[in-house]
Amino acid sequence: MQTIDRAMQVTEALSKNQDKMWLSITDLSKECDLPASTMHRLLQAMKKHGLVQQDPNSKLYSLGNTWLEFGLKLYDSFDFVTLIRPEMEKLMLDAEESIYFSKPIGLESIVAERIDCPTNNIRIYDQLGIRIPMNVGAANKVILAHIPKEEMLNIVNSLVEEKEKESFLYTMQMTKVQGYSISHDERTEGTSSVAAPIFNQWNDLIGSISIGYVNFNVTQERHNFLIHKVIETGKRVSAKLGARR
Secondary structure (H helix, E strand, O other): OHHHHHHHHHHHHHHOOOOOOOEOHHHHHHHHOOOHHHHHHHHHHHHHOOOEEEOOOOOOEEEOHHHHHHHHHHHHHOOHHHHHHHHHHHHHHHHOOEEEEEEEEOOEEEEEEEEOOOOOOOOOOOOOOOEEEOOOOHHHHHHHHHOOHHHHHHHHHHHOOHHHHHHHHHHHHHHHHHOOEEEEOOOOOOEEEEEEEEEOOOOOEEEEEEEEEEOOOOOHHHHHHHHHHHHHHHHHHHHHOOOOO
């Protein structure tokens, strides 16, 4: 178990900084708080399985292609390509904004897919794979509002301050009634997002689809249009997945 824990430490260290994707043994030893000798043995074992790769000239390390292979296999196991992605592309063309699919993982969600509008030069950039606390943003709040109540309360109790819980729970109640969530300036000032839930054939929530946009000078009519479009898309995707609601 200790070896697995250490290997995951190395993986996280190599993946968390997009500006510095290649690290030395010294850097990794400091980052993971491990002796250089231990780190060397660990990296050799990981390299053997393709989990890390080493530049032959600089001797620096980065993530190996095995992670890409795993990711692509997992990606293909989802319904993105055949069902969700075409609907995201249609929504992107209609809204002319960036579109996201978020998937809940415990106290966080992960941005599992993103499609940017090529004609919109002003966009929000949430990188694929980023994890966001479940109490932040429209995409997460619409997820929280539609999962089983006990699960939702456990997450709220873990993430939301006591003095804010009553207001937050009211927001959850209204979000479920409305069937969508909207947020302004939560993660980045000057930006908004609207989101709708996605359900599978058992009517279980599997994630949310959202539109992210810069809110400067956006009219109420435009807000309403985006809300309508994301709800429409969420219902259409859910229906394609077999949901009956």
